[in-house]
Amino acid sequence: MSSVNLVAREVAVKIVFYGPGLSGKTTSLRKVYETVRPAHRGEMMSIATEGDRTLFFDFLPVKVERVNDCTVRLALYTVPGQVFYNATRKLVLQGADGVVFVADSQPEMMDANRESLANLEENLLEQGVRLERFPLVFQWNKRDLPKALPVADLRAALNPRNVPDFETEALSGHGVLDALKAITRLVIQDLRVKRIVPPPRPATPALPSLGAPKGPGGLEAQLTQLAGRTPAISTPAPATAPAATTPPAMMPQRPSRSMPAVAPQVAPAVAPPGLTGQRPLGPASALAPSDLFDHARAAEGAFSSGDYGTCIQACLDAARRGLALAGEGPLGAQAYLLQVDGGDLLKLQTLAARSSNRVDDAAFALYVVMQIFTRLHAAGLPTPASE
Numbered sequence: 001m002s003s004v005n006l007v008a009r010e011v012a013v014k015i016v017f018y019g020p021g022l023s024g025k026t027t028s029l030r031k032v033y034e035t036v037r038p039a040h041r042g043e044m045m046s047i048a049t050e051g052d053r054t055l056f057f058d059f060l061p062v063k064v065e066r067v068n069d070c071t072v073r074l075a076l077y078t079v080p081g082q083v084f085y086n087a088t089r090k091l092v093l094q095g096a097d098g099v100v101f102v103a104d105s106q107p108e109m110m111d112a113n114r115e116s117l118a119n120l121e122e123n124l125l126e127q128g129v130r131l132e133r134f135p136l137v138f139q140w141n142k143r144d145l146p147k148a149l150p151v152a153d154l155r156a157a158l159n160p161r162n163v164p165d166f167e168t169e170a171l172s173g174h175g176v177l178d179a180l181k182a183i184t185r186l187v188i189q190d191l192r193v194k195r196i197v198p199p200p201r202p203a204t205p206a207l208p209s210l211g212a213p214k215g216p217g218g219l220e221a222q223l224t225q226l227a228g229r230t231p232a233i234s235t236p237a238p239a240t241a242p243a244a245t246t247p248p249a250m251m252p253q254r255p256s257r258s259m260p261a262v263a264p265q266v267a268p269a270v271a272p273p274g275l276t277g278q279r280p281l282g283p284a285s286a287l288a289p290s291d292l293f294d295h296a297r298a299a300e301g302a303f304s305s306g307d308y309g310t311c312i313q314a315c316l317d318a319a320r321r322g323l324a325l326a327g328e329g330p331l332g333a334q335a336y337l338l339q340v341d342g343g344d345l346l347k348l349q350t351l352a353a354r355s356s357n358r359v360d361d362a363a364f365a366l367y368v369v370m371q372i373f374t375r376l377h378a379a380g381l382p383t384p385a386s387e
Contacts, residue, residue: 015076015184017077019103024142027170032176035173040062061076086123094127100137103139103140104141135187138158138166140167151167164182284296287370287377289376296314296318296369312348315362316349316352340372347364347368348364348365
């Protein structure tokens with residue numbers, strides 16, 4: 001699922017919390033949510049069921065300021081723990097860049113831990129991915145319980161590869177952020193090996209590498225400080241920009257045979273406050289309400305980079321949240337209130353379930369989202385972010 005926008009220097013990665021039912025996956029995500037500053041997190045969605053607290057997934061986009069000179073956005077998901085929801089597990093796991101396996105430390109849960117780990121390996125293999133070559137960390141959760149198994153026993157049973165593992169207490173949050181830091185580093189390293197994450201620009205001052213997480217600009221420091229002050233992001237001037245002491249409007253040139261006429265310059269699109277140096281607004285993000293601005297930007301960025309599946313999924317998330325602004329009720333009723341074509345919504349959901357998509361599919365998804373944004377604006381609901 002990882003996508004890169006080379007123009008905006010943005011990298012989006014997907015991390016899935018996997019494990020047996022009630023092992024602490026959703027609680028871990030809630031602790032991450034509580035730790036991260038509101039400006040760096042999206043809305044956390046959770047669907048509860050009678051047997052487990054997560055039927056489909058929790059989704060939490062967390063922004064990490066910099067890796068090299070790229071902005072990184074983490075999309076965090078959990079899967080349902082029950083075996084009979086395996087089809088949903090497969091859907092959520094599709095396109096994942098890394099997994100945090102949350103194991104229950106209680107002795108009676110060892111069989112469930114083994115079954116869930118075997119299920120993870122099987123589901124990854126169906127996608128053509130071998131678990132031993134995939135970014136993975138373990139959370140030995142519920143370490144606060146008196147009967148918790150020794151860590152050595154858990155490692156022997158579940159972690160023969162000796163990948164990074166952490167003792168955690170999801171209820172208090174102890175160790176949860178450490179596991180997130182570790183999987184994020186592994187994922188970024190894996191993307192670098194695959195040449196997905198671009199190297200830093202030559203003109204950019206060197207930043208601490210992932211191997212030196214204690215540095216002020218390192219990835220671990222960024223994750224640790226998400227609840228604190230955000231460092232300023234500087235945008236270096238283009239290396240090819242010519243130096244000029246007089247504004248272009250004050251230097252008229254007469255075309256001659258030796259010098260071709262200068263084409264009229266088109267004023268660049270203006271980015272909203274806080275986005276200086278990033279790509280200009282596209283039509284979807286220009287129409288988006290403030291709560292949906294990040295989704296629109298993500299969809300447009302994925303479309304620009306050719307990641308049409310990610311674009312469609314981002315559009316579907318934006319559509320659902322946008323329709324929810326019309327009031328409570330089924331998706332169809334919300335669409336009716338905003339006079340959005342129900343057939344278009346159904347087609348969008350169908351496209352999101354496909355394993356591969358074309359450029360015209362992604363363009364249609366953006367059209368549906370812009371239709372919803374337009375209806376919201378006409379209804380006097382949240383003001384577009386560009387205004």
